[in-house]
Amino acid sequence: MKILIVEDEIELQNTIKDSLEKSDFIVETASDYSEGIEKTVSFEYDCILLDIMLPDGSGLKLLEELKAMKREEAVIIVSAKDSLDDKIDGLNLGADDYMTKPFHLAELTARVKAAIRRKNNHGVNFLSWKNLQLDPDNRTAKVDGKDIELNRKEFDLLYYFISNPNRVITKVSIAEYVWGDHTEDADSLDFIYSQIKNLRKKLQQFESDANIKSVYGIGYKFS
Amino acid sequence: MKERTLKYYTYRYLLIAVLIIIAIWAASFYWLIIKEVYDTIDKSLNNSKNRIIANAKIDTDILNTREFGIGNFMITPLPGEDYSENIHIYSTQVNIGKLGNEYPARMLQTIFHINNQYFQLEVYASTLEDDEFLQNLLLSLIVLYFSIVISIIFINYFVLDKALRPFYAILKKLKIYRIDKSNNYLSVQSPIKEFNELDVELYGMTQRNEKIYNYQKDFIGNAAHELQTPLSIISNKIELLMEDENISFSIAEKINEVYLAVYRLKNLNKSLLTLAKISSGQFPEKKLIHFNPLIHSIVENLTELSDFKTAHIQIIENGNFDFSMNEELAHILIFNLIKNAVTHSEKQTVIKILIEKNSIYIQNPGKQKLDEQMIFKRFYKNNQSKSSTGLGLSIVETIIQLYPALSIQYQYQDKHIFALRKRK
Numbered sequence: 001m002k003i004l005i006v007e008d009e010i011e012l013q014n015t016i017k018d019s020l021e022k023s024d025f026i027v028e029t030a031s032d033y034s035e036g037i038e039k040t041v042s043f044e045y046d047c048i049l050l051d052i053m054l055p056d057g058s059g060l061k062l063l064e065e066l067k068a069m070k071r072e073e074a075v076i077i078v079s080a081k082d083s084l085d086d087k088i089d090g091l092n093l094g095a096d097d098y099m100t101k102p103f104h105l106a107e108l109t110a111r112v113k114a115a116i117r118r119k120n121n122h123g124v125n126f127l128s129w130k131n132l133q134l135d136p137d138n139r140t141a142k143v144d145g146k147d148i149e150l151n152r153k154e155f156d157l158l159y160y161f162i163s164n165p166n167r168v169i170t171k172v173s174i175a176e177y178v179w180g181d182h183t184e185d186a187d188s189l190d191f192i193y194s195q196i197k198n199l200r201k202k203l204q205q206f207e208s209d210a211n212i213k214s215v216y217g218i219g220y221k222f223s
Numbered sequence: 224m225k226e227r228t229l230k231y232y233t234y235r236y237l238l239i240a241v242l243i244i245i246a247i248w249a250a251s252f253y254w255l256i257i258k259e260v261y262d263t264i265d266k267s268l269n270n271s272k273n274r275i276i277a278n279a280k281i282d283t284d285i286l287n288t289r290e291f292g293i294g295n296f297m298i299t300p301l302p303g304e305d306y307s308e309n310i311h312i313y314s315t316q317v318n319i320g321k322l323g324n325e326y327p328a329r330m331l332q333t334i335f336h337i338n339n340q341y342f343q344l345e346v347y348a349s350t351l352e353d354d355e356f357l358q359n360l361l362l363s364l365i366v367l368y369f370s371i372v373i374s375i376i377f378i379n380y381f382v383l384d385k386a387l388r389p390f391y392a393i394l395k396k397l398k399i400y401r402i403d404k405s406n407n408y409l410s411v412q413s414p415i416k417e418f419n420e421l422d423v424e425l426y427g428m429t430q431r432n433e434k435i436y437n438y439q440k441d442f443i444g445n446a447a448h449e450l451q452t453p454l455s456i457i458s459n460k461i462e463l464l465m466e467d468e469n470i471s472f473s474i475a476e477k478i479n480e481v482y483l484a485v486y487r488l489k490n491l492n493k494s495l496l497t498l499a500k501i502s503s504g505q506f507p508e509k510k511l512i513h514f515n516p517l518i519h520s521i522v523e524n525l526t527e528l529s530d531f532k533t534a535h536i537q538i539i540e541n542g543n544f545d546f547s548m549n550e551e552l553a554h555i556l557i558f559n560l561i562k563n564a565v566t567h568s569e570k571q572t573v574i575k576i577l578i579e580k581n582s583i584y585i586q587n588p589g590k591q592k593l594d595e596q597m598i599f600k601r602f603y604k605n606n607q608s609k610s611s612t613g614l615g616l617s618i619v620e621t622i623i624q625l626y627p628a629l630s631i632q633y634q635y636q637d638k639h640i641f642a643l644r645k646r647k
Contacts, residue, residue: 009452015459022466080451082496084505084551102455102489105462153527168466172486179527191531216475218465218482 006036019105033057074115104173110163130209143206161222170219268331301341389413444499494614506549514544534568542580592635
């Protein structure tokens with residue numbers, strides 16, 4: 001799947017590119033408004049990551065152009081500004097999601113996948129890994145067709161993992177994704193461990209081949 | 224130095240001055256009048272004496288006046304010779320007639336001679352009426368004295384009161400003035416030039432200070448905002464680095480330490496941005512918030528964290544707390560308060576949330592009282608929370624400041640109690 005990053009900060013652009021490529025996306029980049037227009041006119045993408053503040057124009061303007069061209073790409077706005085107005089404007093203009101910098105790469109991957117999944121109405125509306133299958137719309141999970149009982153947090157956790165298979169996901173990123181801003185206190189990140197333990201137990205209980213591996217104590221890897 | 228009000232201070236000196244000056248004036252006046260009165264009497268006594276002596280030289284019968292009669296004089300022959308013929312005048316009581324009543328009088332006593340015979344002459348003038356006059360004068364003076372003093376005090380009181388009214392109005396404005404609420408210093412118009420000048424200067428000062436304050440506030444907001452992108456790059460690069468399979472465990476550990484430090488920095492920056500956004504009024508929308516369900520949902524969200532801390536959150540509902548405010552801010556407010564209680568709870572404790580119609584109490588056990596002056600200040604931390612940003616309660620206070628109908632208070636009664644109240 002092809003992704004276009006429209007972002008003027010080259011370092012950030014590179015990092016996002018590296019990360020998405022690790023998750024098997026094909027990534028192209030544009031560093032300003034005109035390059036963004038040029039690329040979107042010439043090529044088709046599955047998802048476009050759009051920075052609002054570009055040196056020669058606004059990302060919102062680019063979004064308007066895309067919609068005028070009746071393009072079907074999923075668009076995720078990436079902004080340094082956590083502004084409700086921008087968010088509302090962006091979503092009203094047809095953006096699929098809005099992310100505020102700084103974000104975690106794993107979260108970006110999950111959001112990109114979710115945006116693409118929602119856009120593609122191919123009927124295949126679930127995520128799968130090995131013998132595990134997740135239906136994000138109905139929030140259900142199955143192992144070999146058998147339902148696993150998961151609570152809301154456990155489902156979110158599993159969804160986050162299945163969106164980032166074979167990638168190191170940091171504890172901080174898990175905490176922020178699943179529990180929002182509730183985990184400001186880095187000391188209490190240890191509580192993630194007990195949550196992971198519960199999830200692991202359930203996966204084993206239902207004989208899933210999926211495995212959550214601890215990486216150095218930094219985070220976890222889903223494989 | 225003991226503090227006095229301006230009025231008290233003015234009155235004290237005015238009163239002392241008025242009392243002394245008018246008393247001196249009244250006494251001098253009274254004394255002068257007495258002197259004048261006695262001078263007049265004494266002069267007429269002298270005239271009488273001269274007339275009597277002159278007449279006695281012509282009509283020797285007069286020399287036989289041995290008692291005070293119609294003429295108010297008495298002559299006594301003196302034996303021997305060589306008397307001083309000095310005039311002696313004094314105040315005395317005189318018996319007149321047979322009734323034996325005594326009357327106040329001025330008595331002139333002198334000695335004169337006719338043909339080597341010395342006589343003592345005593346002439347008197349009744350001062351009964353004069354004394355009455357002087358008494359009346361004294362009474363009038365006393366009445367006048369007090370009326371003048373009272374009038375001056377009253378006039379001063381009202382004039383001073385009226386003159387100082389703009390001053391007290393300015394003082395009142397200053398008391399309620401807050402730099403973080405722009406344009407809330409309203410001018411006071413007065414007919415007094417000095418107070419108008421003071422008012423204009425104060426207004427100018429508040430404007431200048433507000434400008435600087437807003438500039439600094441914007442600066443913090445802008446700086447935090449500008450930090451977002453580099454922070455993004457740092458933390459994302461570290462995330463990529465962590466995935467590198469060639470790094471050793473010890474390097475990974477060090478990278479993780481850097482990552483956690485950056486995480487703290489990110490949180491700090493985010494809190495600063497939130498503070499800047501709240502105080503620059505970026506949450507204008509309002510709606511009626513039902514706090515009971517809000518508290519339940521936040522507590523549910525924090526369950527894993529509190530379970531991990533083995534703290535139990537208990538909600539006691541004695542009423543419904545509803546308040547019209549911004550939804551996002553209501554969430555941040557309650558979340559930060561409960562989060563604060565959870566973070567600072569020790570293991571195996573119960574956090575109690577008591578909801579009443581007009582107040583919400585969040586209590587958590589704690590051994591030591593916190594400094595209530597410092598607790599809402601930015602970056603105030605007690606020793607146990609080395610990794611928190613120290614901005615959570617500061618955000619709470621900033622939100623409270625946006626809603627004058629709400630108040631937040633910290634108390635310590637063997638446990639920490641944060642009381643969120645509606646002002647009546």
